[in-house]
Amino acid sequence: MAEQSKKWILMVTAQTPTNIAVIKYWGKRDEKLVLPINESISVTFDPAHLCTTTTVAVSPSFQQDRMWLNKKEISLDGARYQNCLREIRARANDYEDEKKGIKISKNDWQNLHVHIDSYNNFPTAAGLASSASGFACLVFSLAKLMNVQEDNGRLSAIARQGSGSACRSLFGGFVKWVMGKEEDGSDSIAVPLVDEKHWDELVIIIAVVSSRQKETSSTSGMRETVVTSALIEHRAKVLSLYSLH
Numbered sequence: 357m358a359e360q361s362k363k364w365i366l367m368v369t370a371q372t373p374t375n376i377a378v379i380k381y382w383g384k385r386d387e388k389l390v391l392p393i394n395e396s397i398s399v400t401f402d403p404a405h406l407c408t409t410t411t412v413a414v415s416p417s418f419q420q421d422r423m424w425l426n427k428k429e430i431s432l433d434g435a436r437y438q439n440c441l442r443e444i445r446a447r448a449n450d451y452e453d454e455k456k457g458i459k460i461s462k463n464d465w466q467n468l469h470v471h472i473d474s475y476n477n478f479p480t481a482a483g484l485a486s487s488a489s490g491f492a493c494l495v496f497s498l499a500k501l502m503n504v505q506e507d508n509g510r511l512s513a514i515a516r517q518g519s520g521s522a523c524r525s526l527f528g529g530f531v532k533w534v535m536g537k538e539e540d541g542s543d544s545i546a547v548p549l550v551d552e553k554h555w556d557e558l559v560i561i562i563a564v565v566s567s568r569q570k571e572t573s574s575t576s577g578m579r580e581t582v583v584t585s586a587l588i589e590h591r592a593k594v595l596s597l598y599s600l601h
């Protein structure tokens with residue numbers, strides 16, 4: 357790759373819908389790996405409505421990883437973005453486009469930088485699960501760009517490290533996020549229950565009462581609940597008594 361011209365740019369665009377939980381995830385047993393204290397079930401929206409569109413690009417001329425969210429540059433320094441980038445890069449494969457003269461070998465991905473441009477067609481950080489479609493789309497588009505060969509279940513375990521609810525946006529229809537037992541979180545993944553055709557008449561009406569950013573993020577809200585609520589442990593226990601399927 358080193359001897360190639362620095363002029364090429366490789367780009368992938370993906371679109372991912374958000375999801376709404378019918379049995380909600382609330383509380384983590386591991387903050388770093390984003391592992392939940394209860395299983396959850398959600399419905400994924402029609403991608404024609406609430407969704408994130410993300411374009412990821414790579415070029416030898418890029419000096420650093422950069423990201424724009426809704427046209428404003430944001431920092432990628434946060435652990436959640438770094439975890440997703442690291443996990444996808446670790447699974448990257450060789451890529452070649454002879455016509456364009458692009459040849460990237462597996463190890464090159466560690467030194468190539470990406471530019472990410474993401475847009476939510478609905479209010480961000482306002483309670484409509486922008487982190488779900490946002491991180492699912494980020495992981496999916498990076499995986500396509502870097503020729504990652506893993507299925508959506510495995511990708512969901514990476515999206516989960518961006519935001520828990522994001523793992524469920526890798527599938528359509530009704531989706532379960534399995535708690536998992538492994539310490540490294542590798543089995544805490546999303547599994548499709550029934551596809552989007554299962555309940556054809558289902559219509560979800562979303563009334564946006566405010567587009568303002570929430571004062572309490574889900575992350576800090578659930579952290580506070582785990583520390584202060586006398587009932588949260590009971591909720592998780594009761595949910596664990598039922599096999600959610």
Ligand SMILES: Nc1ncnc2c1ncn2[C@@H]1O[C@H](COP(=O)(O)OP(=O)(O)OP(=O)(O)O)[C@@H](O)[C@H]1O
Nearest residue numbers: 408474480481482483484485486487490491573574
């Ligand atoms: N398209 C995107 N790509 C990457 N990250 C995003 C994207 N959209 C949102 N995010 C991240 O998710 C954060 C918002 O998550 P947060 O959980 O606070 O709100 P929400 O997901 O919109 O609402 P809720 O979790 O209550 O449904 C943003 O501050 C940003 O860090």
Ligand SMILES: C[C@@](O)(CCOP(=O)(O)OP(=O)(O)O)CC(=O)O
Nearest residue numbers: 377380381396487519520521574575
């Ligand atoms: C109420 C919820 O929507 C909370 C979603 O929380 P997030 O997935 O946004 O939280 P983090 O994992 O900390 O990023 C319930 C749900 O989607 O199951």
